[in-house]
Amino acid sequence: MATAVPQSFEKELPIDHDEKVLLSLGYKQEFRREFSLWTSFCVSFAVLGLLPSFASTLYYGMGYAGTAGMVWGWIIAMVFIQCVALSLAELCSSMPTSGGLYYASAVLAPPGWGPVASWATGWSSWIGQVTSAPSVNYSLAAMMLAARSITVSDYVPTNYEVFLLTAFLMIIQSCISSMPTKWIAFFNSFGSSINMVAVIIVIILIPTATTTEPKFTPTYQVWSNIDNGTDFPNGIAMLMSFISVMWAMSGFDAPFHLSEECAVADVASPRAIVLTSVIGGIFGWVLQVVVAYTVVDIEAVFNSDLGQPWATYLLQVLPMKAALATLALTIIAGFCMGQGCMVAASRVTYAYARDGCFPLSQYWRKVNKYTKTPVNAVWFNCTIGILLCLLIFAGEVAILAVFSVGAIACFVAFTIPISLRVFFVGNRFRRGPWHIGKFGKPVGAAAVGFVVLMVPILCLPSMVGSDLDSSNMNWTCLVYGLPMLLAFLWFAIDARKWFKGPRVNAKHAMIGQVIKELGTQA
Template sequence: MNLVELDALSSTDSVSKPYASSTDTGEITYRPVYRDHVDDAEDLARLGYKQSFHRGLSLYGVFSVSFSVLGLLPSVAASLNFTMLSGTPGMLWGSLIAFVFILCIAASMAELCSSMPTSGGLYYSAKVLAPKGWGPLAAWITGWSNYIAQLTFFASCVYSLSSTTIYAASEYDGTDYQIKQHHIFFLSFFFIIVLAILASLPTRIIGRLHSVFTCVNALCIIASIVIVLVSASLRHGFNKSSTVWSHFENGTQWPQGFAMLLSFCGVIWSMTGLDTSYHLVEECYSASVNAPNGIMLTAIIGGLVGWILRAVIAYTVVDFLAAVHAQSIWVGYLSQVLNRKAAMATIALTVLSNFIMAQGVLVTSSRIAYSYARDGVLPFSKWIARVNGRTTTPVNATIVNCSAAIIIFLFFFVGHCAIDAVFAVSAIAAFIAFIIPIGLRAFFVKDSEFCRGNWNLGRYSRYIGAAGTIFVLIMTPILCFPNDRHPTFLKMNWASVGYCIPMGLILLWYALSARHWFKGPKADMPGLEIPRMTSLKSADLQHQFSSNFNMKDY
């Protein structure tokens, strides 16, 4: 049986679900199906794919991996060089303002996830939502931008893990030890091997691990906050609210207002993993409900807890400028606020949380590589898209991503300008990938043409998507600005170069070759291709299909 034959079957339905079908003329349409239950295999079949993964993740399991990817404690620590650029008011007001717009992006992404629950995620959505003739290019840019984001984000996480460990050891071991870049490189190499092994485990074990990791992550955050607050109250007290909320200290050579915008960049980087639940949707049951809820829980809880952490830092920092100019801002800050043992304990919690974060990022990025390789986008796609028969996980994709991260580490030998660029590139690439399908939905697809899933924004969908898209369009150039107004060569912000060169080569590849063979995500169900979303009459929307549909026919 194929999906075309399902057109002739009938049942009673009540909930809108999309699926692909073809007409006698061969035209592919994207139709919603109304029914009163959730069947993940059927949903995936309507999108053109057969079930490959074991669906072992619940809402909590999906949220656990996604929350681990955010890694709030190490994310806040690693992004202080952005959030502290305009003083403590920038940390607090900037985080709140950016949080509102990130919620808009998360809500729009959750709606797309419910409508099209496939691990291709944003890449699949861009193809379906693009105007006629532009689908392949939209999918190509979205997919590669998202993949670049995942690779650089993973490299950033592992570098942050290694550098925090080494700098803390140097700070507190009582010796004057000169840290060199190859020390961080070899420690990063060791961490990558361990992370690759964990990411290759069966989905069931990964789900259980991350259920534990989420609890450990939460305990690390709570313990760190308690340690800082108790120590601050006993040692030097807290900063006054009037100072914390209104006393700007510009750590840049730009005007204060622009420095405030630069502080948004830290919040954006810490939310780079916002789409994690989307990419795990094929390993989640009741995916069209649980995965969108996972996206929203990640955005809401991650945003609020991240703001609380920044508020604690703002109220307890002793010498703001000294912390900003420290070799590691987080280690410098903790040295001001805590005694030696308490600082070491907090850094240990940060390192543990950072390890969990890196592992979650690798799990997600390997699923993205698998979904793109399944569609023939990546070089050596057939090998990368193999699912290990024993673990039922994309082990080959994990190996490829780890190898790419090691190559990225080689650029870190250039200096801190390269390191900062990789951090910024991950945020730029991720949010560009986020807003392409969201922007297409907001500005090009009418409500009557959009096939909503169980989780949707109703009539506010396009307005919320437009707000998130405009925010990213404003912030993307700002992510490319250096802190110094007249920087030297090594103090330039090389993020624009780090993103534009690989994307330029990828677009050149598309123009010279890929446009002839790449048509967007490929369906692996018989006789189907991925459609673009089309407007249908209400009679078509009442389309029915068999209640005894059996995926074993495939």
């Protein structure tokens, strides 16, 4: 039997569709809805930043499993990442709020488990979001200083310079992220265009301008060469190389967090999620193939004095001027990517602070009366990010752990509400107007299985036995596990007494369900 639709809701539905959906979820409209399907896609595509993401994580893809890991690894990982994206899009259509995953976990959890499910999801999601901009900007700073090293032969960048440049980039991006929504949408549309154009230019430029002889590695060698850079068997090394794919593709959830600023969010936002994942997956794989066919000496790429694998690779296959131009294009695209990360992270922080998840939440949840954006949340994240960058002084392995933390944290947060929807809610899940029908549960199950497998894999160090020491240890367990442990301890000791999860309206009517019921009644 269909649930009765409140008469007032039915009458007012055509007036302001988005506001009614949000009110049905328990929140009032506070942002201007100035994002569209295109601009939401632009933010998420800018967050993906395929070219700078690939350049930043080359160490994991090529370094762990060689060219075979790059071409096969991306294909295999993307099949399951698409499952995650499709399942996430269904949740977004059903519950289009800035809280996103955190809100969905509270709604879908079994009775009495909503607060702890949303708490775990929220903290994991926030850790993934807050580490994204520092990791992007660290890599960006390293590329900028590598460019100087190429032109000034006796220059060697110091950790102090890398840290200051990374912090400076974050401050500039925070200033842009504090602007009104319309300006932010413009900047991110520009940034997304830069990222799209940059990927296409590089995909065309490298094969045509490469100076190596022969130009391309034989196909059989590219697809079969697992140049194992770990102490594990080839199969495990292949799985470990997935971190580059997962980190690069971890930004497709951005439209979910921007849904309260998007028009017709229950349709446009899920479409933006899927569009980002599909287009990003295709272009990312083509870029992987181009590099796999043209790289000459994998060992030299990672052992160069430049200390930046992407810059070393470009010098290996291109004339110096072309290599510097490509590196400059990557840097510009990387800045736009960091900007998109900062915007998405601020919306997550705002949404969680709105429900009291953080200490001093009353400050981080404020919406600036002039810009109508969560400015305090932007600068809170900026401060945390700069503090994380102090890991630079602990060595390269420590700061690189931020990349794997971002991948694990985001995908764990994606998986909690998806697993609840698949294994606990089942057919009682109320779909929004965008959904994948009967394929929802099997696709969601595949997504959960993939993440469950990958979490321990991404925590493995590349060395084992006597070769393993503090300098090459995988610090992901500490950088991700310690904050999560502290969050759970806080919940067990104190937060469980007052934290009841997001303001969930238990009888909220998902807009897809409302339209279906109205049609039935008519």
